[in-house]
Amino acid sequence: MKQEEPRQEPAGSRRSDLPAQDGAFSQSLQGHGLELVRGETHTLQVNVGLLCNQACRHCHLEAGPTRREVMSRATMNDVIAYARRVRFEVIDITGGAPEMVPDIEYLIGELAPLTPRLMLRSNLTALGQEGRERLLELCVRQRVVIVSSFPATNPGQTDSQRGQGVWEQSIAMLRRLNEEGYGIEGSGLELDLVANPAGAFLPTSQQEAERKFKRDLERKFGIVFNHIYTFANMPLGRFRAWLEKSGNYRPYMEKLAQSFNPCTVSGLMCRTLVSVSWDGYLYDCDFNQAEGLPLGGEKIHVAMMPGLPEPGTPIAVGDHCYACTAGSGFT
Amino acid sequence: MENYYDPADLPKFAEIGKEAPELAKKFFDYYGQVFAEGELTEREKALIALAVAHTVQCPYCIDAYTRACLEKGSNLGEMTEALHVVTAIRGGASLVHGMQMRRIAEKISM
Ligand code: SF4
Numbered sequence: 227m228k229q230e231e232p233r234q235e236p237a238g239s240r241r242s243d244l245p246a247q248d249g250a251f252s253q254s255l256q257g258h259g260l261e262l263v264r265g266e267t268h269t270l271q272v273n274v275g276l277l278c279n280q281a282c283r284h285c286h287l288e289a290g291p292t293r294r295e296v297m298s299r300a301t302m303n304d305v306i307a308y309a310r311r312v313r314f315e316v317i318d319i320t321g322g323a324p325e326m327v328p329d330i331e332y333l334i335g336e337l338a339p340l341t342p343r344l345m346l347r348s349n350l351t352a353l354g355q356e357g358r359e360r361l362l363e364l365c366v367r368q369r370v371v372i373v374s375s376f377p378a379t380n381p382g383q384t385d386s387q388r389g390q391g392v393w394e395q396s397i398a399m400l401r402r403l404n405e406e407g408y409g410i411e412g413s414g415l416e417l418d419l420v421a422n423p424a425g426a427f428l429p430t431s432q433q434e435a436e437r438k439f440k441r442d443l444e445r446k447f448g449i450v451f452n453h454i455y456t457f458a459n460m461p462l463g464r465f466r467a468w469l470e471k472s473g474n475y476r477p478y479m480e481k482l483a484q485s486f487n488p489c490t491v492s493g494l495m496c497r498t499l500v501s502v503s504w505d506g507y508l509y510d511c512d513f514n515q516a517e518g519l520p521l522g523g524e525k526i527h528v529a530m531m532p533g534l535p536e537p538g539t540p541i542a543v544g545d546h547c548y549a550c551t552a553g554s555g556f557t
Numbered sequence: 558m559e560n561y562y563d564p565a566d567l568p569k570f571a572e573i574g575k576e577a578p579e580l581a582k583k584f585f586d587y588y589g590q591v592f593a594e595g596e597l598t599e600r601e602k603a604l605i606a607l608a609v610a611h612t613v614q615c616p617y618c619i620d621a622y623t624r625a626c627l628e629k630g631s632n633l634g635e636m637t638e639a640l641h642v643v644t645a646i647r648g649g650a651s652l653v654h655g656m657q658m659r660r661i662a663e664k665i666s667m
């Protein structure tokens with residue numbers, strides 16, 4: 227039998243109260259004498275909408291084919307103007323499926339010259355749909371980094387998280403990206419994968435996942451990529467609903483809270499990132515966006531934001547933050 | 558108690574050290590070392606443990622190592638193949654003893 231890992235008791239709370247008790251995460255921080263405040267912000271994350279061709283069971287935003295929220299060209303112009311005012315080291319376009327947003331090519335074309343690293347989160351199946359060739363050409367031309375969800379190296383677990391048939395289409399699209407030069411050493415075209423566990427368990431370490439996914443994908447399918455990032459699933463949105471329905475919510479929250487690692491706090495992405503929602507409002511991260519917790523505690527539109535948030539300003543937290551601080555963290 | 562096996566026993570496993578702490582410490586230290594990364598990765602060791610757990614039919618180990626395998630990045634296909642490996646060895650081990658049966662039968666048969 228596996229011996230349980232040593233547990234961190236959040237100060238001031240009994241472990242059995244954790245999942246139900248709002249504010250447990252703040253107490254965990256306090257118990258370790260920590261505060262979650264901003265460092266130097268260098269990344270702009272742009273969520274261009276909740277429309278998606280998939281309805282993955284772990285989606286914290288509940289994106290899907292029936293969602294109509296997408297970023298308008300006017301909001302895009304506000305985002306572009308902000309990126310011009312501030313000059314971010316990284317701009318990260320996410321969704322939904324950004325590929326499905328009507329003016330996405332315009333946004334990419336305008337943002338690319340404003341940052342050394344423009345990233346596009348692609349679910350692969352949307353990028354592979356007919357009529358998206360021009361978008362792919364634009365990504366190649368602008369050297370856009372493509373970041374794709376790819377939870378497991380077997381079809382069953384991938385399809386169960388992301389929908390029937392997603393595995394096959396994803397493999398085909400990864401091959402296509404390789405043909406374009408993505409993921410090939412020396413091409414200057416970066417292809418990264420993101421693996422969220424296909425269920426209520428924690429992810430493996432990034433190093434182990436990279437070793438294994440690289441070996442498996444190359445051996446079985448001849449596919450190569452640059453890096454993989456492993457993230458715990460957020461107990462929000464559709465994943466939370468699934469956790470509750472399947473009786474996994476409480477054990478999952480307990481597991482996250484027990485795995486709280488104070489060393490992860492200084493490297494959390496919310497310390498260095500501003501996240502803009504499809505309607506132009508600012509958040510500390512995409513997860514706080516899902517929870518409706520705005521940056522600085524009040525809704526500020528990107529058009530009204532003069533510059534970067536000041537280092538030292540507090541970050542809005544909730545118990546979902548345990549997913550970022552479990553084990554080796556979500557950095 | 559209605560069942561011999563209780564899932565709540567698993568997280569309390571360390572309590573086994575209460576009556577004999579020295580021996581328990583030696584066991585848990587050894588256990589920890591065995592499962593640490595060495596020539597084999599932690600993931601590979603968890604797969605072996607999962608397979609063996611099925612042959613010793615320990616529900617606690619099956620529970621713990623199913624989770625451990627998933628968290629160490631193994632997929633269900635690999636976990637199932639690992640079970641077939643021990644099943645093949647288990648079945649083969651029975652079958653190969655059939656050679657004894659044949660030898661003995663031959664010896665005493667006309
Ligand atoms: S969810 Fe994660 S990234 Fe967002 S505020 Fe909490 S710790 Fe930071």
